[in-house]
Amino acid sequence: MVSPEGKTVTLTKDTKERFAPDSWGRPPHAVVVVDPAGTAVRVDGEISLLPGVEQGMPLPDGLAWLARATAEAAADAVHRGAPEPPTVAGEFRGRRFEAHPTRCADGSVVWWLVDHTARYAAEEALVAERERTTFLAEASNVLLSSLNAERCMAATARLASGFLADAAVVVAPAEGRQLPVTRAVRGGEAVQALIAADPSTVPGLAEALKGFPPVPSRWIDPTSLPDWLVPDGFGTTVGSVVVTPLPGHGVPAGALILLRTDTRRGFSENEETFARLFAARAGAALSAARLYAEQHSITRTLMRDLLPPPLHRVHGVEFAGSYRSSDARDRVGGDFYDVHPGRTASEPSLVVLGDVCGKGLDAAVLTGKIRNTLQALMPMADDHERVLQLLNGALLNSDNTRFATLVLASVRRAENQVHLRLTSAGHPAPLVVRNDGRVEEIPTRGSLVGALEQITAHTVGTTLLPGETCLLYTDGITEARGGPLGGELFGEERLKRALAECGGMPGEALVDHLQMLASQWLRDGGHDDLAVVAITAPQTTHLSAVDGHTRGRYTS
Incomplete structure (x- = not known):
């Protein structure tokens, strides 16, 4: 029998001799021999990767995928000339493994468990980064396609609720005693309104509207949010909240509030950082739209006096x-x-x-x-x-x-x-x-x-x-x-x-x-x-x- 690393393991007819400790060298991976009943006949190698797996005991529930693969391999073994079982992959105690098999004559299977946790994490991070980069590029095109401030706020809320959270709220600087607010739930249209509200009732909102750095989500109690902040159709429970400023051209363009319903999944530091990257683009677009509106108003006033x-x-x-x-x-x-x-x-x-x-x-x-x-x-x-x-x-x-x-x-x-x-x-x-x-x-x-x-x-x-x-x-x-x-x-x-x-x-x-x-x-x-x-x-x-x-x- 040859391991995935090229080490030769001699399997005799006698099961005890085959699995005697002296018959193997020290494998560089976790190795577990599983019989058709799902029992760990032997555990060797980097056994620290398999906590709770004991020799002579059934595999724990976390390795049910490995027990199923062994049973399927035993069922195939009744057919003469059956090929080696396929490599399988699964998770156990937060680690991700690829299990390379070798069938034994008595129906047991020797599984060489290669820890690919770091590789899978890197691949997932790469995919996530590509998705984020694509999203930011598409978001920039959408945000900069209009110089209308209301449309830009609606696009910001719609994009953020579709990619960053379950719902998003964009709050613009106050107009008198009212706050221009745009709210959107994932998959829905943005709704805009002028709301008579005090921004200091939302932790971090008053500071964000002044351009101060964002408050970490773990410091915000979702139960303290006022009703006007939760969009219709969102549900009754807010699981986690992020409040981040929308930086403009020298003057804050507003604030972005992200809401999630799942209390078990808060915003990670990477997600908060990505939210700030999106907010920077949205703030620049909103600032440009408001600057255009201001210049258009000035131009219209001047035109009224300059035109015959x-x-x-x-x-x-x-x-x-x-x-x-x-x-x-x-x-x-x-x-x-x-x-x-x-x-x-x-x-x-x-x-x-x-x-x-x-x-x-x-x-x-x-x-x-x-x-x-x-x-x-x-x-x-x-x-x-x-x-x-x-x-x-x-x-x-x-x-x-x-x-x-x-x-x-x-x-x-x-x-x-x-x-x-x-x-x-x-x-x-x-x-x-x-x-x-x-x-x-x-x-x-x-x-x-x-x-x-x-x-x-x-x-x-x-x-x-x-x-x-x-x-x-x-x-x-x-x-x-x-x-x-x-x-x-x-x-x-x-x-x-x-x-x-x-x-x-x-x-x-x-x-x-x-x-x-x-x-x-x-x-x-x-x-x-x-x-x-x-x-x-x-x-x-x-x-x-x-x-x-x-x-x-x-x-x-």
């Missing part, structure tokens, strides 16, 4: 406008317009359309400053030259190095006519569309603002009859490159020809028509910011007589 306002009728005068940024991603740029109504119908309204040097957010910042300054100068709105001088001084005294071109229009309605006073500050001259289709260029001129110490300006007046429109525009229209070959300028002459077809057209329709022409001209090509404002004297409205035959009357 919607225009409508003011003191009996129709205003219409259109704005298109050079970059759809920015939405704001260097072109702008505003209508500042007079306090009464007898006071003029001030219309401003301008173009700041440059594009994007940097130009938009200067745009906001110009608009705020002009709003403050509204009391002197009818003195265009004075307004431009003060605005020029304000720009020169600031840190910006940009300049701007402007056109100002003071608008006042008298009876059915609209009286305009127009001043250009380095800007394309306004165009007036008469009812008969004539297009007049208003000969106002002046120097741009924000570049020179002294500026010049020349104001020109004109009058709009009902149905006539004055168009203010930026050079983004005339310098738009496109057309059939893709590189031709739209130009002033093409703009005037387009306006000549709009005699008597309402201002809003005229603006829409120009926007359509510009889009068709540009197609998908790049362009500068585009802005137009139409000032229109309303058409009079004809009311027919009741019988439809007599002469009616006109109103405005």
Whole structure:
């Protein structure tokens, strides 16, 4: 008989002689000879690995797997030429063995028990580490796939309850006197709520929300948890608890609480360490989501002030406008317009359309400053030259190095006519569309603002009859490159020809028509910011007589 280690053991026909102590050397493994009845005929080798196994006594219950294998080997032995029994594996007293057999003639089997506890432990640890690494990679993808803070909290609770515990609770920093809480049970959906609760009632939660290190699970009494912390569907008994912070970008992002139902299986140190690794990823994702939400809120507030306002009728005068940024991603740029109504119908309204040097957010910042300054100068709105001088001084005294071109229009309605006073500050001259289709260029001129110490300006007046429109525009229209070959300028002459077809057209329709022409001209090509404002004297409205035959009357 040859052992798994290559040692030769001589088995004689006499059982006593076969199993005499002197017949074997000292085997390096535990060796036990088992008869078909499950009795240990002999125990030898590293017998310390088999505590409780005694020679001449039945095998203990922990080795029932070995007794079964011996009985099966004895049953097979009745068949002549039966092969050696197969190697079997099992556990005994916390150790894992592989038992290599050699059949004896009387039906007994010599089992060489090789201790593979360390090998199995290493293999299991390797498998567990691979699973954890895979989980962390997948969790990172899920957590970073959304910049919505509520979705990120739900994903954190769902992932943690599915892999780390039986249930998970994510607690965000308090909003006033309420805690945003997201709870999930393994296999279920995350449920979110605002709860009026004191975090100090949960051991370690108040500290975790402030970013302090986690409290070991063995220090937390599961019976002390408040009811609001246990998710619906979890059960009535909490076996063990882990509370760990969710670290953010400089500010704690919240806390993660893991719950298990089994009181016999607490969280090991390795599991708590892994929970912190997951919490670090979840905290970073939550922090990024909240930072994005904060920036989005700030951007939305700024956009509300930087974007041109919607225009409508003011003191009996129709205003219409259109704005298109050079970059759809920015939405704001260097072109702008505003209508500042007079306090009464007898006071003029001030219309401003301008173009700041440059594009994007940097130009938009200067745009906001110009608009705020002009709003403050509204009391002197009818003195265009004075307004431009003060605005020029304000720009020169600031840190910006940009300049701007402007056109100002003071608008006042008298009876059915609209009286305009127009001043250009380095800007394309306004165009007036008469009812008969004539297009007049208003000969106002002046120097741009924000570049020179002294500026010049020349104001020109004109009058709009009902149905006539004055168009203010930026050079983004005339310098738009496109057309059939893709590189031709739209130009002033093409703009005037387009306006000549709009005699008597309402201002809003005229603006829409120009926007359509510009889009068709540009197609998908790049362009500068585009802005137009139409000032229109309303058409009079004809009311027919009741019988439809007599002469009616006109109103405005």
